[in-house]
Amino acid sequence: MRENRITIDMGTTNTRIVLWGKGQQKRGEIIYRIGAKRSAEEGNNRAICDALRNGFTELFRQTGVCWEQVKMVIGCGMLTSELGLVQIPHISSPAGICELAQSARIVNIPDICPLPFYLIPGIQTAKETVTVDNYDKYDIMRGEETETVAILKQFGLSGPFLLFLTGSHDKIIFVDRNGRITHSITSMTGELLEAVTFHTILSDATGNAFVTSEEYEEDMVMKGYLDGKRFGIGRSCFYGRILKECADINRIKICNYLLGVMLQNDIKAVENETAGFRDAVVAGKGAVGNALYMILKKERIFEKVIHFEDCKGESFSSVGALMIADYLIQNG
Numbered sequence: 001m002r003e004n005r006i007t008i009d010m011g012t013t014n015t016r017i018v019l020w021g022k023g024q025q026k027r028g029e030i031i032y033r034i035g036a037k038r039s040a041e042e043g044n045n046r047a048i049c050d051a052l053r054n055g056f057t058e059l060f061r062q063t064g065v066c067w068e069q070v071k072m073v074i075g076c077g078m079l080t081s082e083l084g085l086v087q088i089p090h091i092s093s094p095a096g097i098c099e100l101a102q103s104a105r106i107v108n109i110p111d112i113c114p115l116p117f118y119l120i121p122g123i124q125t126a127k128e129t130v131t132v133d134n135y136d137k138y139d140i141m142r143g144e145e146t147e148t149v150a151i152l153k154q155f156g157l158s159g160p161f162l163l164f165l166t167g168s169h170d171k172i173i174f175v176d177r178n179g180r181i182t183h184s185i186t187s188m189t190g191e192l193l194e195a196v197t198f199h200t201i202l203s204d205a206t207g208n209a210f211v212t213s214e215e216y217e218e219d220m221v222m223k224g225y226l227d228g229k230r231f232g233i234g235r236s237c238f239y240g241r242i243l244k245e246c247a248d249i250n251r252i253k254i255c256n257y258l259l260g261v262m263l264q265n266d267i268k269a270v271e272n273e274t275a276g277f278r279d280a281v282v283a284g285k286g287a288v289g290n291a292l293y294m295i296l297k298k299e300r301i302f303e304k305v306i307h308f309e310d311c312k313g314e315s316f317s318s319v320g321a322l323m324i325a326d327y328l329i330q331n332g
């Protein structure tokens with residue numbers, strides 16, 4: 001019986017392929033450290049195509065499931081960009097689950113997937129033409145719209161609220177009272193933190209590693225955040241080196257400090273845009289999610305801030321893609 005569905009989310013950095021059995025029962029999951037960034041670096045999408053082929057084979061090997069038992073394959077995120085599998089245009093806001101499901105495209109790529117491949121489009125802020133005079137009112141997302149669907153449905157939320165999503169690119173998503181996305185703001189916080197952590201002189205001070213949940217230190221995050229606000233990102237990052245070389249501070253404290261410095265980006269991005277919003281929701285795992293939640297609470301920009309790490313242990317994007325798959329299956 002064809003009851004299995006496969007969801008794929010490809011981001012800038014990671015690709016997650018999940019095989020779902022009945023309902024929300026996860027049967028298998030493969031995560032590759034391959035994403036849109038790899039295609040940009042290599043000038044082609046071969047790594048992504050290989051990851052999808054290998055991912056399907058590996059999932060079937062692990063679970064014993066075969067293509068004849070799969071009802072639908074559905075993808076979202078940067079898979080639909082020029083750096084992914086097949087480019088499909090963003091749909092315009094406002095949009096929610098119905099608009100996303102109705103705009104899903106079906107493509108046939110038999111050398112990767114023998115079934116029709118459903119692709120969920122991203123969302124762009126509605127705007128006629130983007131020019132050098134108005135680009136700062138515009139934003140795009142691919143993947144986070146699907147995460148938003150999961151967060152709204154799984155936790156029974158209704159807008160209006162601002163949704164903070166962490167990742168390679170942190171997104172601040174404006175959700176209206178009908179649960180539709182009206183606008184978004186992006187900061188490349190995750191990619192910047194990655195570049196600083198692994199590819200600058202500070203890689204020595206960070207020990208070439210991000211801070212984990214267990215290593216999270218609120219005081220150092222807050223110190224970094226306040227310095228970022230006061231001195232700017234560049235100067236504050238260099239204090240990471242001063243702390244290591246001149247004060248002999250350990251790598252965990254320095255990583256927490258740099259996380260706070262970088263999260264200043266997200267607050268700066270949104271601080272003049274919150275009029276009319278009393279509630280904020282933070283959706284993000286690990287130290288980054290904890291840190292952003294803590295900063296938003298301390299800054300008192302919102303009356304209420306809530307935090308979700310994941311959807312009962314599953315990623316928001318995979319659950320959102322599954323919800324859209326089931327919507328499409330139920331609605332023919």
Ligand SMILES: Nc1ncnc2c1ncn2[C@@H]1O[C@H](COP(=O)(O)OP(=O)(O)O)[C@@H](O)[C@H]1O
Binds near residue numbers: 012212288
């Ligand atoms: N402490 C941290 N732990 C893990 N990832 C972090 C951390 N700080 C920043 N990041 C960023 O988050 C990215 C991973 O985000 P994720 O949502 O899994 O991937 P994607 O953006 O590809 O969907 C990392 O590549 C990095 O840029």
Ligand SMILES: O=C(O)C(=O)C[C@@H](O)[C@H](O)COP(=O)(O)O
Binds near residue numbers: 012140141144166168
């Ligand atoms: O829509 C596009 O082509 C984009 O670049 C949006 C991009 O920021 C996208 O939402 C991916 O972000 P993550 O890697 O999931 O953080």
